[in-house]
Amino acid sequence: MTHQDRNISPEIRPLDEAAVNRIAAGEVVERPASAVKELVENAIDAGARRIDVAYADGGKSLIRVVDDGHGMAPEALPLAVARHATSKIDGSDLVNIRSFGFRGEALASLGSVGRLSITSRAVGTPEAAQITVSAGRVAGVRPAALGQGSVIELRDLFHATPARLKFLRTDRAEAQAIGDVIKRLAMAEPGIGFTLRDVTDGGDRILLRADPEPGQGAEALEARLSRIMGREFAQNALRLEAARDGFVLTGLAGLPTQSRGAAVAQHMFVNRRPVRDKLMIGALRAAYADLMPRDRHAMVALYLDCPPELVDVNVHPAKAEVRFREPGVVRGFIVGALRHALAGAGHRSSSTIAGAALGAFRPEGSAPPGRGYGPRPLAPHTPAQGALSAAQLAQAPEGFAEASATRALFDTLPGGAAPDADQPLQPAQAGPLGAARGQLHGTYIVAQSGDGVILVDQHAAHERLVYERLKLARDRHGVVAQALLVPEVVEMDPADAAMVLEFAPELARLGLVIEAFGPGAVVVRETPALLGVVDGAGLLADCADALRDGSGTQALEQRVDAVLSRMACHGSVRAGRAMRIDEMNALLREMEATPHSGQCNHGRPTWIELKLPDIEKLFGRR
Structure with a gap:
């Protein structure tokens, strides 16, 4: 030209x-x-x-x-x-x-x-x-x-x-x-x-x-959010109230099990100015990192308030972006506040999951045309092992723990009381997740609560429990390792072998000790004790997948958490494993005491509650 x-x-x-x-x-x-x-x-x-x-x-x-x-x-x-x-x-x-x-x-x-x-x-x-x-x-x-x-x-x-x-x-x-x-x-x-x-x-x-909302502060804000984002969101969200270094974060953060397929329900405000700020979006993604699938997005309304001198709003003609004086402080504050709120939710799960389940139970054609029950159903959880046949179940040993370290989770109920399988808990004696009544298809625990029925995916629930225990052990004193009597040599793709060996020091702090063993081969010498007896080759392959998925896109801490999540899967109860009543109750009590136990490591719900009135409606009793 x-x-x-x-x-x-x-x-x-x-x-x-x-x-x-x-x-x-x-x-x-x-x-x-x-x-x-x-x-x-x-x-x-x-x-x-x-x-x-x-x-x-x-x-x-x-x-x-x-x-x-x-x-x-x-x-x-x-x-x-x-x-x-x-x-x-x-x-x-x-x-x-x-x-x-x-x-x-x-x-x-x-x-x-x-x-x-x-x-x-x-x-x-x-x-x-x-x-x-x-x-x-x-x-x-x-x-x-x-x-x-x-x-x-x-x-x-x-x-x-x-x-x-x-x-x-x-x-x-x-x-x-x-x-x-x-x-x-x-x-x-x-x-x-x-x-x-x-x-x-x-x-x-x-x-x-x-219309103008009555009241002041959080009350008026939550009423407006309920009106704009829907009552279901407000009922399944956590209230945020945090302050640090001149910054105040308020608003509502949806439970991980209440999510959307796109980021259309993520609303962020800085000094009440609607913004689409990359730093805040990144902090939100980090806070929910191991609580939902990658293709799902949290529903939130975050209000960040600070003195005007700490934020520059004059960086975009349409005022849609802002710039913080100390971005690292802001990011850490938002991530910490969200994680604290999510951890406080404990075993809580979104009530919309139950709505979706009830919709699935209804006979074909009974629902009004075009009507949905809750959000898009989440992908079904695929157990690491398929359900066993009736003959295999009959031959399966009682209990489900592959190792004594895993069985220790269920040997006693909270408070040290020994379980009595002959005297099952009554709903009034149990916690929020009720008292176990039985097991379906060797995969789902059926519990009776005070006013309904609770279904628990035993593998998904235990996977979250093991993951949280691994994270707690890492943060306190490092994950305890157990040496293999015979080290296991694992043949791998040369690129994967090089990658896991590069992260060998971090893996060692997680209880997985490995060394190079010639071209394309790695020897596993120690594995996390909490997992009991595991397949070293499978564990190492999963670790390589987790590190590869996060390569270049995640901070080291997030990549390490991804590795811990894969490890937890290896130490979790498998679908198809028969459980005693006392083991089921121990799992329920552990879920009630564990942060984030309402969803598994992949973001799928671990339990669903069906209220008795809703069940009665299915049978035309109401």
């Missing part, structure tokens, strides 16, 4: 004001949802208690925002549509920013690419006034009729830059984006009422109505 082909003039000249405004609009107003965001944020900054948003044709032909804020005086309207004119800062301090807007670009940008009309009446003024801007041309201020507040209409967005229209998506997609913006802003401000309407073709369809 030649110099002439680029259409570049050797002469440097200033751009006219209209071109400057349209270029600025390209940064601030990407789509109709961007315009809605800017206008609603202005209404919030104006102290509005109720905000009504209407749009037509996905916001392409009309966006109208009505608020009851403090309004603008007639003499202020020309400044409102001028670039870099704002009432929110004086320009002397770009750090201590406490408002949504501060650039003074939004209204000028909208007026340069569409037909903008502002009608406003300030508190204490006798009458309202109106100003219009079309493709950058400002008309004079004229009297208007309006009570307190403002009405801002934007018609024919991008009519001054028709090429931009070609890059917009369908009306439905643009309307969805507008809805997402309003929901996030409504979540940020529970004390403000929001209404969203679709007025396409003269209609008036209310899509969202969120």
